[in-house]
Amino acid sequence: xxxxxxxxxxxLLKQLGxxxxxxxxxxxSGSVTEEGERAGAIDKLRKADILWQPEGEQGxxxxxxxxxxxxxxxxxxxxxxxxxxxxxxxxTIKTLADHYKEARQAADYSASEAYLADxxxxxxxxxxxxxxxxxxxxxxxxxxxxxxxxINAKIRENELAQSQVTELLNGxxxxxxxxxxxxxxxxxxLRKLLVTRLQETLSDCTQELSVVQGRLLELLGRFRQIxxxxxxxxxxxxxTDMHPDYEVADHVSHxxxxxxxxxxxxxxxxxxxxVTNTAQEVELLAMVSQIKSxxxxxxxxxxxxxxxxxxxxxxxxxxxxxxxxxxAVDEYFCAVIDSGLRQSALDYHQAKSLSWDTESWLYQVIxxxxxxxxxxxxxxxxxxxxxxxxxxxxxxxxRDVELWLA
Numbered sequence: 100x101x102x103x104x105x106x107x108x109x110x111l112l113k114q115l116g117x118x119x120x121x122x123x124x125x126x127x128s129g130s131v132t133e134e135g136e137r138a139g140a141i142d143k144l145r146k147a148d149i150l151w152q153p154e155g156e157q158g159x160x161x162x163x164x165x166x167x168x169x170x171x172x173x174x175x176x177x178x179x180x181x182x183x184x185x186x187x188x189x190x191t192i193k194t195l196a197d198h199y200k201e202a203r204q205a206a207d208y209s210a211s212e213a214y215l216a217d218x219x220x221x222x223x224x225x226x227x228x229x230x231x232x233x234x235x236x237x238x239x240x241x242x243x244x245x246x247x248x249x250i251n252a253k254i255r256e257n258e259l260a261q262s263q264v265t266e267l268l269n270g271x272x273x274x275x276x277x278x279x280x281x282x283x284x285x286x287x288x289l290r291k292l293l294v295t296r297l298q299e300t301l302s303d304c305t306q307e308l309s310v311v312q313g314r315l316l317e318l319l320g321r322f323r324q325i326x327x328x329x330x331x332x333x334x335x336x337x338x339t340d341m342h343p344d345y346e347v348a349d350h351v352s353h354x355x356x357x358x359x360x361x362x363x364x365x366x367x368x369x370x371x372x373x374v375t376n377t378a379q380e381v382e383l384l385a386m387v388s389q390i391k392s393x394x395x396x397x398x399x400x401x402x403x404x405x406x407x408x409x410x411x412x413x414x415x416x417x418x419x420x421x422x423x424x425x426x427a428v429d430e431y432f433c434a435v436i437d438s439g440l441r442q443s444a445l446d447y448h449q450a451k452s453l454s455w456d457t458e459s460w461l462y463q464v465i466x467x468x469x470x471x472x473x474x475x476x477x478x479x480x481x482x483x484x485x486x487x488x489x490x491x492x493x494x495x496x497x498r499d500v501e502l503w504l505a
Contacts (some may be wrong), residue, residue, distance in 0.1 A: 114147050126169050130158030160340045185270025188225045195221055213236035215288060222292050226300040228396060232267065235303060236260055236311050240318060250326045257319045264312050271301055424455055428467040433492050464500055
């Protein structure tokens with residue numbers, strides 16, 4: 100029996116290789132007629148059950164198994180189909196498991212080995228087919244159903260994929276592992292196939308199908324949004340074609356803008372008083388002076404035990420000690436005056452070994468220059484040394500300053 104199957108398989112594969120051009124032509128065109136120069140090769144493929152004819156007047160087509168093989172090998176998304184019939188595979192698995200147990204109990208070892216091989220092939224084929232279906236769904240999602248050209252066709256393909264996912268999930272719910280565990284019993288081979296293998300695969304596939312379902316819903320929402328905008332644009336073009344004298348109204352002059360046109364944020368910010376603007380100080384003081392304080396809360400009178408004398412005297416003089424950092428900056432200005440040369444603030448800081456950090460020192464030098472009276476500042480020139488910020492335009496990073504006499 101095995102030798103006959105081997106010989107038949109070799110013969111079939113040789114015919115597939117010998118007539119590869121003809122098979123691919125039929126795959127791409129869909130059908131072929133028996134007329135022409137390749138009539139002999141077509142007749143051989145027909146006798147080998149590679150080609151078949153649905154009706155007498157129609158052309159020859161590839162068998163579904165051969166077409167499915169080419170679709171899988173070539174990753175042809177246009178024709179790859181999903182098999183969502185889980186119930187039939189479950190019934191076949193249960194039947195083969197019962198055959199194996201019966202042959203095992205009857206000590207028919209050859210039959211039990213054959214049934215176990217068939218059961219293993221059925222389980223592995225089912226799990227591989229389930230994973231294949233999920234791969235096809237992911238491929239269609241990733242290219243956004245690119246094998247069809249219109250939005251309506253994409254929506255129909257998306258709805259078909261959602262129905263297939265729902266059917267697959269409903270079919271996976273038919274697997275009751277408590278029942279499969281009872282069928283397997285204490286037989287190690289059956290428990291490995293029916294419980295361990297199936298449970299791991301079905302758990303992973305169920306989670307992935309849930310993710311696929313969410314992605315399909317998200318993609319369908321985007322398709323419907325594009326469809327709605329397309330319909331709106333087509334309706335607008337149709338309206339303008341039917342009314343060529345139509346002119347768009349000036350919506351800016353309306354008090355209430357339609358939501359369709361009111362898409363941008365307001366250009367002017369809400370009005371607010373700028374209390375930091377010194378030019379408005381007079382108006383602000385005038386407004387504050389007109390505010391009347393009304394307090395209806397009663398105030399308790401505080402009675403003093405004795406009179407407290409009060410006298411106006413001349414305020415005493417007091418001195419505020421100068422900041423040491425400010426004194427160091429004054430010495431730096433004096434050093435520039437004495438030398439008459441252009442001198443860097445950082446070089447002076449290092450030469451004098453000052454204890455303040457360089458950032459505070461440079462900041463105080465700039466403040467000292469800006470704080471000089473106008474008649475004194477005209478005798479000096481201060482130049483910042485640094486570079487512009489590489490990302491934020493308008494910002495200048497100061498690394499050092501140089502001071503010299505004007």
